[in-house]
Amino acid sequence: MSTSLRLEKITPANVDAALALRVHPHQEQNVAPVVRSLAEAYAFGDHAWPRLIFDGDELVGFLMAFLDIPWNEEKDPADRRSGLWRLNISADAQGKGYGRFAVEAVREELRRRGERRFHVTWEPGEDGPGAFYDKLGFRPTGELSGGQTVAVLDV
Known part of the structure; x- marks a missing residue:
């Protein structure tokens, strides 16, 4: 892995490249396209943390974290969570x-913000990212969120 990896905010200068980012066709059912993520980031305001992943000058991915979002207000108004909402690697x-770099970058951002737990959700299935998150130490909680597996990692 390159030592020139970095995250960048989405700007007018890089938004077109962000919108052109594509995962493998067989993965499209598992992750929303960047355009949807950016619309959700706009709607969720400060609760969304979208970033582009660059290796040198090359755009290699997109991530979006969620920050301090109410998880199930009807059940427990105090249950607020942060974690990785989207991960699209070209x-x-x-x-x-x-x-792995993206997950560690989000983990570091959550640590910086004083969070103790890092949540992630994914579509279950053969082409889903479950094995990837398992290798990184995420533990399924037994919960589902919109049909997606919910897992957690200590920050």
Whole structure:
């Protein structure tokens, strides 16, 4: 993995590249496209943390964290969570450590913000990212969120 990895905010200068980012076709059912994530980031305001992943000058991925979002207000108004909402690694950049870098970058941001737990959800299934998150130490909680597996990692 390159030592020139970094996260960047989405700006007018890079938004078109962000919107053009594509995962493998067989993964499209598992992760929303960047355009949907950016619309949700706009709607959720300060609760969304979208970033582009660059290796040098090359855009290799997109991530969006969720920050201090009410999880189930009817059941427990105090249950607020933070974690990884979306992770899109470009089809031609997968398998090179960029996903791991993204997860660690979100973990560091959550640590900086004083969070103790890092949540993630994913679509279950053969082409889903469950094995990836399992390798990184996430533990399924037994919960489902919109049909997705919920897992947690200590920050």
